Amino acid sequence: MRPIGGDSGNDTDPVWSEPTPESVGTSADRIVNGERTPEYDHLCGLIEFVTPDTKVPERKLVFLHEYWKTIRDTERRLPMRRDIDVLELREAIGNIMMLDVLDDGFDARYRVYGTGVVEYAGHDWTESTVSEMCRKTRTPLALMYRACYLAVYRTGQPLYTESKSPSWLAPKAWRRMILPYADEDGGCIGFMVGNVPVEPGTLGRNPEGSLIYRKL
16 A cells, blocks of 8 residues: 555646656556656545455446456456456446557557446547547546556556546546456457446545555
8 A cells, every 4th residue: 555645635627738658658657666646646546456455345346357357367368358248247337338459558449338437427438539538528637547548558457446537527536447358369458447436535545644556
């Protein structure tokens, strides 16, 4: 467990700027290495590579991780897209997003955007890329989204995050599980993502009130 900085106390969204490949790569390295991510600390409650000690307080996300882990442990490899049976995911289907990796992990395209996510996100981003979504919404979480996907792409490990919604959305926060899947050569080609809206007051924090960061 590692603090990544305290809440600034200012919920005003900063001026938006599009992340550069350099900033995305640097932020992803920080996530992997367990370093602070000052660009979005004030919007993030938790970033954690999933381990046996990880406490995930959302049943749907636990279900998705157990489903993914069962395939990985049985096959002794990362799950492949063909291993994932949508009919077996009905418990969480409205909160699932599926993304195809683009640009060596620096971007991804939404192939499935769950109806439960659309309800709170306010738009169905199916067929859009993460960078296009960030550009159109001008979300202050653009760097976090892209850096988290890149970190998972580079490590092949599941990542759990908690973050605030931008101010123009309903007063919700998000708990998210990013689960990589691979091609026949074992390289990451996509992500199955569980995304559950929660109240902002439920974000993970250390006892002293600082935000939490855990590395792999």
